[in-house]
Ligand SMILES: Nc1ncnc2c1ncn2[C@@H]1O[C@H](COP(=O)(O)OP(=O)(O)OP(=O)(O)O)[C@@H](O)[C@H]1O
């Protein structure tokens with residue numbers, strides 16, 4: 001019985017916001033979805049969980065009309081059967097998506113970004129500034145947040161832009177909002193405020209579909225979770241009573257046990273030695289030694305200066321004072337080219353802007369920083385060498401790719417992140433800086449990625465692991481440094497302290 005039938009029978013049960021059955025989708029040879037059913041109830045927060053490439057984004061794109069499903073799918077929205085849907089039709093039904101890139105206008109103000117779509121949708125007439133501001137203000141009020149309405153978008157943080165994107169969907173009377181990895185680039189506290197907004201919307205009767213690889217978040221926010229594995233639906237589960245390890249098992253078919261791996265590397269040779277490093281407004285008085293085979297975890301809250309320090313060590317910005325030595329040699333990088341040449345690799349938090357050249361092929365992205373290594377005497381890239389290197393890293397990192405010649409943009413988000421890592425590992429660095437390397441990467445792949453990190457450390461690499469997820473540094477670093485206000489304020493030994501104690505100290 002569909003929701004519409006129930007309504008027609010006068011039981012008073014509201015129809016599901018969406019009810020889909022038999023959804024399949026193939027892209028060439030890749031079956032992204034096979035015979036999936038999916039239902040979201042009114043006012044429900046529903047998560048879609050699954051490993052990288054399991055089909056989460058594809059399902060969202062089908063429901064929101066971006067992709068057409070393969071023939072045979074049954075689709076209804078709010079109890080009404082629909083034969084096919086376009087993005088415009090979906091919007092007309094009150095369905096909104098907050099895409100990863102947010103699709104906002106950077107040069108326009110907060111008020112304009114919030115109310116613009118609504119105004120564009122109406123008949124052409126003069127845009128009343130005051131009316132627009134009032135509209136924007138009403139939605140901000142509804143969410144209980146305050147933002148400067150006249151600030152230009154490009155002056156806001158990612159978290160604030162996300163709020164603007166959410167507000168924009170609400171101006172148009174959203175009944176169902178899709179959020180695909182909305183917290184991927186947010187810090188711990190920003191995530192908490194986003195989750196508060198999601199709860200508020202749901203209390204107002206708006207249905208939310210939420211995708212995140214942070215399972216703690218999935219369990220905290222949703223009432224039900226649909227699990228996908230390899231494009232198939234494993235099942236739909238109540239989150240009450242669900243645990244992270246059970247959910248991981250459903251997603252991967254495997255179990256993962258976290259254990260502390262830290263050890264004492266103080267007798268090893270120092271690879272990186274930093275003393276008295278300063279850059280006004282970013283970090284101050286930084287002393288840091290990372291030894292061969294050592295993984296140092298760097299954690300802290302928003303604005304702690306972790307990324308700023310990482311960028312300086314990678315030559316992207318210049319320290320104003322202090323000294324850096326690499327393998328005992330003093331270094332002073334004028335650019336990241338100098339840093340790469342000296343053996344520093346940097347896997348960034350933001351794969352889309354710093355990490356990959358989207359339109360280029362997977363193979364070219366892996367090869368980019370090592371061009372020097374594989375050019376032969378004639379300054380041409382040796383195809384044989386290029387192919388060797390590419391297939392080696394794609395195999396080692398277990399990247400799910402069609403062909404290495406495909407553009408990187410066709411890969412699922414988490415697989416793109418693995419390509420970023422492959423790209424840097426191919427440079428055979430001495431110091432590897434990982435800045436939030438698992439943003440958007442699924443649990444299975446995280447475990448795989450950290451197994452690689454450990455292996456690299458065992459081979460003598462020095463590794464700086466930057467993350468605001470305390471468990472990530474706790475289980476993968478030899479020691480943890482806590483940064484706040486641009487300074488190192490404490491260090492913790494995972495062998496001596498419980499995870500809860502470190503979390504309490506960092507998040508307090
Ligand atoms: N436009 C496309 N062309 C070719 N293949 C595609 C396209 N879109 C998705 N795919 C493939 O379909 C599969 C599912 O991808 P999808 O983006 O839905 O995964 P996902 O679950 O969202 O993963 P992630 O967690 O990494 O974001 C992947 O193998 C992906 O490479």
Ligand SMILES: [Mg+2]
Nearest residue numbers: 056057412413
């Ligand atoms: Mg996705």
